[in-house]
Amino acid sequence: MKKIVFSTVLGLVLLLTTAKVAGANEGVIQLAGKTDADGRCFAVSIYVDGNYKLLMTCRGLSMALDPVLNKYIVWANVGENKQRLGEIVNGKLSAVIGEKFDSLFVTLESDAYSNKPSINMVLNGKVEQIDFGKGVFNSSLAPTAMITQAVKLDDKGVAIVPTSAPTKNLTGAVVAIGKAILFGFIILLIIVGVMSFLARRKNL
Numbered sequence: 001m002k003k004i005v006f007s008t009v010l011g012l013v014l015l016l017t018t019a020k021v022a023g024a025n026e027g028v029i030q031l032a033g034k035t036d037a038d039g040r041c042f043a044v045s046i047y048v049d050g051n052y053k054l055l056m057t058c059r060g061l062s063m064a065l066d067p068v069l070n071k072y073i074v075w076a077n078v079g080e081n082k083q084r085l086g087e088i089v090n091g092k093l094s095a096v097i098g099e100k101f102d103s104l105f106v107t108l109e110s111d112a113y114s115n116k117p118s119i120n121m122v123l124n125g126k127v128e129q130i131d132f133g134k135g136v137f138n139s140s141l142a143p144t145a146m147i148t149q150a151v152k153l154d155d156k157g158v159a160i161v162p163t164s165a166p167t168k169n170l171t172g173a174v175v176a177i178g179k180a181i182l183f184g185f186i187i188l189l190i191i192v193g194v195m196s197f198l199a200r201r202k203n204l
Contacts, residue, residue: 025052025100031125036060038122041088043104045097045127052101054085056093069108075117076101087112102127 031041039060045052061072072088078099085095088106105124107117152160 025102025127027127027129029056029104029125029127031058031104031106031123033123037062041106041123041125043093043125044130045101050098052097054093054095054097056088056095058088058091058093061088061091066108068110069118069120071109071112072122073107073109073112073114073117075105075107077103077105082117084115084117 026045026047029041029043029045031043033039037060039058039062041056041058041061043054043056045054047053056074058072063070074085074088074093074095076083076085076097078097078101083097083099083101085097085104086093103124103126105117106122108120108122109118154160
Protein backbone atom coordinates (compact mmCIF):
# COMPACT_ATOMS: atom_id res chain seq x y z
CA MET A 1 0.00 0.00 0.00
CA LYS A 2 2.84 2.35 0.89
CA LYS A 3 4.48 1.68 -2.48
CA ILE A 4 1.26 2.59 -4.29
CA VAL A 5 0.90 5.84 -2.33
CA PHE A 6 4.57 6.70 -2.90
CA SER A 7 4.28 5.99 -6.63
CA THR A 8 1.14 8.12 -6.89
CA VAL A 9 2.75 11.06 -5.08
CA LEU A 10 5.91 10.75 -7.17
CA GLY A 11 3.85 10.66 -10.35
CA LEU A 12 1.96 13.81 -9.36
CA VAL A 13 5.20 15.61 -8.52
CA LEU A 14 6.72 14.67 -11.86
CA LEU A 15 3.55 15.72 -13.67
CA LEU A 16 3.49 19.12 -11.98
CA THR A 17 7.19 19.62 -12.62
CA THR A 18 6.79 18.74 -16.29
CA ALA A 19 3.82 21.10 -16.59
CA LYS A 20 5.84 23.96 -15.11
CA VAL A 21 8.77 23.33 -17.44
CA ALA A 22 6.49 23.10 -20.47
CA GLY A 23 4.70 26.31 -19.48
CA ALA A 24 7.99 28.11 -18.99
CA ASN A 25 8.86 27.74 -22.67
CA GLU A 26 6.11 30.20 -23.53
CA GLY A 27 6.98 33.40 -21.75
CA VAL A 28 9.32 36.38 -21.58
CA ILE A 29 13.10 36.48 -21.28
CA GLN A 30 15.06 39.43 -19.94
CA LEU A 31 18.72 39.07 -20.86
CA ALA A 32 21.28 41.05 -18.89
CA GLY A 33 25.06 41.17 -18.60
CA LYS A 34 27.48 41.48 -15.72
CA THR A 35 27.24 45.29 -15.95
CA ASP A 36 24.82 47.78 -17.51
CA ALA A 37 27.50 48.59 -20.09
CA ASP A 38 26.91 45.17 -21.66
CA GLY A 39 23.43 46.19 -22.77
CA ARG A 40 20.10 44.46 -22.35
CA CYS A 41 17.71 42.39 -24.43
CA PHE A 42 14.03 41.53 -24.06
CA ALA A 43 12.46 38.54 -25.78
CA VAL A 44 9.06 36.89 -25.91
CA SER A 45 8.39 33.26 -26.82
CA ILE A 46 4.94 32.15 -28.06
CA TYR A 47 3.96 28.58 -28.93
CA VAL A 48 2.28 28.60 -32.37
CA ASP A 49 1.65 25.67 -34.74
CA GLY A 50 4.04 23.30 -32.99
CA ASN A 51 6.96 25.76 -32.74
CA TYR A 52 8.15 28.46 -30.37
CA LYS A 53 8.28 31.80 -32.18
CA LEU A 54 10.78 34.18 -30.64
CA LEU A 55 10.98 37.96 -31.02
CA MET A 56 13.83 39.90 -29.42
CA THR A 57 14.76 43.56 -29.11
CA CYS A 58 17.98 44.89 -27.58
CA ARG A 59 19.32 48.17 -26.25
CA GLY A 60 22.83 49.33 -25.43
CA LEU A 61 24.80 46.73 -27.40
CA SER A 62 28.22 48.11 -28.32
CA MET A 63 28.89 48.19 -32.05
CA ALA A 64 32.33 47.18 -33.32
CA LEU A 65 33.28 46.02 -29.83
CA ASP A 66 36.16 43.99 -31.25
CA PRO A 67 37.62 43.97 -34.78
CA VAL A 68 37.23 40.18 -34.86
CA LEU A 69 34.55 39.31 -32.30
CA ASN A 70 31.88 41.66 -33.63
CA LYS A 71 28.83 39.43 -34.11
CA TYR A 72 26.16 39.11 -31.41
CA ILE A 73 24.75 35.56 -31.69
CA VAL A 74 21.76 34.29 -29.71
CA TRP A 75 21.67 30.71 -28.42
CA ALA A 76 19.00 28.61 -26.68
CA ASN A 77 19.69 26.06 -23.97
CA VAL A 78 17.77 23.02 -25.23
CA GLY A 79 18.49 20.43 -22.55
CA GLU A 80 22.25 19.85 -22.71
CA ASN A 81 22.48 21.17 -26.27
CA LYS A 82 23.07 24.73 -27.42
CA GLN A 83 20.94 25.71 -30.40
CA ARG A 84 21.96 28.70 -32.50
CA LEU A 85 19.03 31.06 -33.16
CA GLY A 86 20.70 33.75 -35.21
CA GLU A 87 22.52 37.07 -35.23
CA ILE A 88 21.20 40.23 -33.63
CA VAL A 89 21.00 42.78 -36.45
CA ASN A 90 20.16 46.42 -35.69
CA GLY A 91 19.15 45.34 -32.20
CA LYS A 92 16.48 42.89 -33.41
CA LEU A 93 16.08 39.13 -33.80
CA SER A 94 13.28 36.88 -35.03
CA ALA A 95 13.65 33.11 -34.74
CA VAL A 96 11.72 29.84 -34.57
CA ILE A 97 12.56 27.03 -32.13
CA GLY A 98 11.13 23.58 -32.59
CA GLU A 99 12.20 22.23 -29.18
CA LYS A 100 11.58 23.27 -25.60
CA PHE A 101 14.18 25.53 -24.02
CA ASP A 102 14.59 27.11 -20.61
CA SER A 103 17.02 30.00 -21.18
CA LEU A 104 18.82 32.12 -23.77
CA PHE A 105 22.28 33.61 -23.93
CA VAL A 106 24.25 35.88 -26.27
CA THR A 107 27.88 35.44 -27.26
CA LEU A 108 30.36 37.44 -29.30
CA GLU A 109 31.48 35.53 -32.37
CA SER A 110 33.72 36.18 -35.34
CA ASP A 111 31.52 34.04 -37.59
CA ALA A 112 27.78 34.72 -37.75
CA TYR A 113 27.14 31.12 -38.84
CA SER A 114 29.13 29.33 -36.13
CA ASN A 115 27.52 26.10 -34.90
CA LYS A 116 29.10 26.16 -31.46
CA PRO A 117 29.07 29.08 -29.01
CA SER A 118 32.34 30.58 -27.88
CA ILE A 119 33.21 31.34 -24.28
CA ASN A 120 32.57 35.06 -24.85
CA MET A 121 29.11 35.21 -23.24
CA VAL A 122 27.84 38.77 -22.73
CA LEU A 123 24.14 38.33 -21.88
CA ASN A 124 21.86 35.59 -20.55
CA GLY A 125 18.40 35.12 -19.09
CA LYS A 126 15.84 32.48 -18.13
CA VAL A 127 12.34 32.02 -19.50
CA GLU A 128 9.76 33.50 -17.14
CA GLN A 129 6.01 32.98 -17.20
CA ILE A 130 3.91 35.72 -18.75
CA ASP A 131 2.29 37.95 -16.13
CA PHE A 132 -1.07 38.82 -17.64
CA GLY A 133 -2.06 40.87 -14.60
CA LYS A 134 -5.60 42.00 -13.83
CA GLY A 135 -5.86 44.59 -16.57
CA VAL A 136 -8.37 47.44 -16.80
CA PHE A 137 -11.18 47.57 -19.36
CA ASN A 138 -11.27 50.94 -21.14
CA SER A 139 -14.78 51.62 -22.42
CA SER A 140 -13.55 54.51 -24.58
CA LEU A 141 -11.70 52.01 -26.80
CA ALA A 142 -14.84 49.95 -27.47
CA PRO A 143 -16.32 50.30 -30.98
CA THR A 144 -19.45 52.44 -31.26
CA ALA A 145 -22.64 51.02 -32.71
CA MET A 146 -23.44 52.03 -36.28
CA ILE A 147 -27.07 52.95 -37.06
CA THR A 148 -28.05 51.57 -40.45
CA GLN A 149 -31.17 52.33 -42.44
CA ALA A 150 -33.00 49.83 -44.58
CA VAL A 151 -32.89 50.78 -48.26
CA LYS A 152 -36.32 50.97 -49.86
CA LEU A 153 -36.79 50.25 -53.56
CA ASP A 154 -39.48 51.54 -55.88
CA ASP A 155 -41.33 49.46 -58.46
CA LYS A 156 -38.38 49.71 -60.86
CA GLY A 157 -35.89 48.53 -58.26
CA VAL A 158 -34.31 51.99 -57.82
CA ALA A 159 -33.31 52.96 -54.30
CA ILE A 160 -35.53 55.60 -52.71
CA VAL A 161 -33.41 58.25 -51.01
CA PRO A 162 -35.24 59.52 -47.91
CA THR A 163 -35.43 63.30 -47.52
CA SER A 164 -34.58 64.88 -44.22
CA ALA A 165 -37.09 66.74 -42.05
CA PRO A 166 -35.64 70.25 -42.74
CA THR A 167 -36.00 69.67 -46.49
CA LYS A 168 -39.63 68.63 -46.07
CA ASN A 169 -40.38 71.71 -43.96
CA LEU A 170 -38.73 74.00 -46.51
CA THR A 171 -40.70 72.42 -49.35
CA GLY A 172 -43.95 72.84 -47.42
CA ALA A 173 -43.20 76.52 -46.79
CA VAL A 174 -42.48 77.18 -50.48
CA VAL A 175 -45.72 75.47 -51.49
CA ALA A 176 -47.70 77.52 -48.94
CA ILE A 177 -46.18 80.78 -50.20
CA GLY A 178 -46.95 79.80 -53.79
CA LYS A 179 -50.57 79.08 -52.91
CA ALA A 180 -50.89 82.41 -51.09
CA ILE A 181 -49.50 84.32 -54.09
CA LEU A 182 -51.84 82.48 -56.47
CA PHE A 183 -54.83 83.17 -54.22
CA GLY A 184 -53.94 86.87 -54.01
CA PHE A 185 -53.58 87.07 -57.80
CA ILE A 186 -57.04 85.52 -58.26
CA ILE A 187 -58.59 88.01 -55.78
CA LEU A 188 -56.89 90.87 -57.65
CA LEU A 189 -58.34 89.67 -60.95
CA ILE A 190 -61.81 89.47 -59.41
CA ILE A 191 -61.55 93.03 -58.04
CA VAL A 192 -60.34 94.41 -61.38
CA GLY A 193 -63.19 92.60 -63.16
CA VAL A 194 -65.82 93.99 -60.79
CA MET A 195 -64.48 97.54 -61.08
CA SER A 196 -64.46 97.31 -64.88
CA PHE A 197 -68.07 96.06 -64.86
CA LEU A 198 -69.23 98.93 -62.60
CA ALA A 199 -67.41 101.50 -64.74
CA ARG A 200 -69.17 100.26 -67.87
CA ARG A 201 -72.62 100.48 -66.21
CA LYS A 202 -72.00 104.11 -65.27
CA ASN A 203 -71.10 104.97 -68.86
CA LEU A 204 -74.36 103.45 -70.03
